[in-house]
Amino acid sequence: MPIFDFAYEEPDVGYSKIRLHFNENLFLPEEYYREIMPSVEPQELRYYTDPNNKRLAEKIEIFHGLPQGSVVVTAGADEGLRLAMQLSVHIDGGLAIVEPTYGMAHVIARQVGLKPTVITYNSDLSLDIDRVIKSGVSSVYICSPNNPTAHLVKEVEELVARFSGLVILDSAYAEFAGLWTPKLYEYGNVIEIRTFSKAWGLAGARVGYIVAERKLAQSLRVLSPPHPISSFSAKVIENALEKGRPYVERSIQALSVVREWVLSKIKLEKYYGPVNFVTVRVTKAESIASRLESEGFVVRVLGGKPLCSSCIRFTLAPMAIMEKFIL
Numbered sequence: 001m002p003i004f005d006f007a008y009e010e011p012d013v014g015y016s017k018i019r020l021h022f023n024e025n026l027f028l029p030e031e032y033y034r035e036i037m038p039s040v041e042p043q044e045l046r047y048y049t050d051p052n053n054k055r056l057a058e059k060i061e062i063f064h065g066l067p068q069g070s071v072v073v074t075a076g077a078d079e080g081l082r083l084a085m086q087l088s089v090h091i092d093g094g095l096a097i098v099e100p101t102y103g104m105a106h107v108i109a110r111q112v113g114l115k116p117t118v119i120t121y122n123s124d125l126s127l128d129i130d131r132v133i134k135s136g137v138s139s140v141y142i143c144s145p146n147n148p149t150a151h152l153v154k155e156v157e158e159l160v161a162r163f164s165g166l167v168i169l170d171s172a173y174a175e176f177a178g179l180w181t182p183k184l185y186e187y188g189n190v191i192e193i194r195t196f197s198k199a200w201g202l203a204g205a206r207v208g209y210i211v212a213e214r215k216l217a218q219s220l221r222v223l224s225p226p227h228p229i230s231s232f233s234a235k236v237i238e239n240a241l242e243k244g245r246p247y248v249e250r251s252i253q254a255l256s257v258v259r260e261w262v263l264s265k266i267k268l269e270k271y272y273g274p275v276n277f278v279t280v281r282v283t284k285a286e287s288i289a290s291r292l293e294s295e296g297f298v299v300r301v302l303g304g305k306p307l308c309s310s311c312i313r314f315t316l317a318p319m320a321i322m323e324k325f326i327l
């Protein structure tokens with residue numbers, strides 16, 4: 001039996017505590033969820049969904065005005081990452097991960113058998129593209145806006161143009177930054193990963209998608225399970241695309257007001273940007289997190305990450321919660 005050293009274990013905190021550790025959108029009203037809640041016919045549960053959830057993929061393409069065949073539906077962005085990294089295994093030649101970043105990128109890379117090369121942002125969070133190129137890898141993972149530093153990676157387009165390998169661009173938080181429509185799919189080497197878990201507030205539905213140039217998208221479809229998401233989730237997303245955008249936009253506006261207030265209150269060194277979380281450097285991250293937990297708030301401790309050691313990250317929540325959290 002193999003023994004793995006990259007296990008990912010998540011404590012089950014349920015709903016009894018205020019969850020500020022997963023960057024869900026906490027600004028959407030219940031009315032939004034009632035509005036998009038689907039009803040399904042027995043046959044939609046009896047039978048498998050259409051292959052590759054193609055109908056939903058087409059609706060996403062139409063929503064964004066993307067070319068036909070450029071969207072691949074996935075079970076959350078995490079599955080999108082898995083497909084992209086599996087493709088990287090097939091391409092062969094190694095994967096670089098630009099750190100500090102989303103912890104699961106490393107875990108998923110290891111799950112598919114890669115041993116990623118780590119490239120670290122400069123201390124001002126700029127990216128040295130030459131280091132990526134010189135590392136000799138054939139794929140690179142980069143997240144923008146980045147989790148946990150919240151910054152928009154300004155070198156992404158230059159990286160895509162100069163790096164001849166595959167760029168796995170994790171845009172899980174893009175909508176918060178006003179980047180609704182993926183733009184880099186025309187480059188044949190970009191896999192953009194998106195999700196309905198963050199700005200769209202639908203983490204429990206487990207739906208994400210990949211946007212890539214058609215042939216690249218088709219390669220990823222080949223690596224995907226034939227029915228990646230349930231008919232129920234597909235309907236939730238169809239309804240959200242049809243009716244949800246005004247709610248999501250209003251929630252992003254409300255969030256940005258709270259973000260300004262929170263930033264004005266926190267005097268510690270912090271990473272922030274156009275997203276729904278803030279990362280703060282503290283002296284004793286673990287003990288602060290457990291004190292917060294005893295007060296009913298769950299936050300993320302970012303132990304051991306380059307540039308982010310001794311940091312905690314928390315999701316921004318409506319003012320009534322933030323007032324209790326910060327004060």
Ligand code: PMP
Binds near residue numbers: 022077170172173208
């Ligand atoms: N990418 C990033 C940067 C994330 O922060 C997350 C969620 N924490 C994901 C991907 C995974 O999202 P999903 O729920 O769509 O699997």
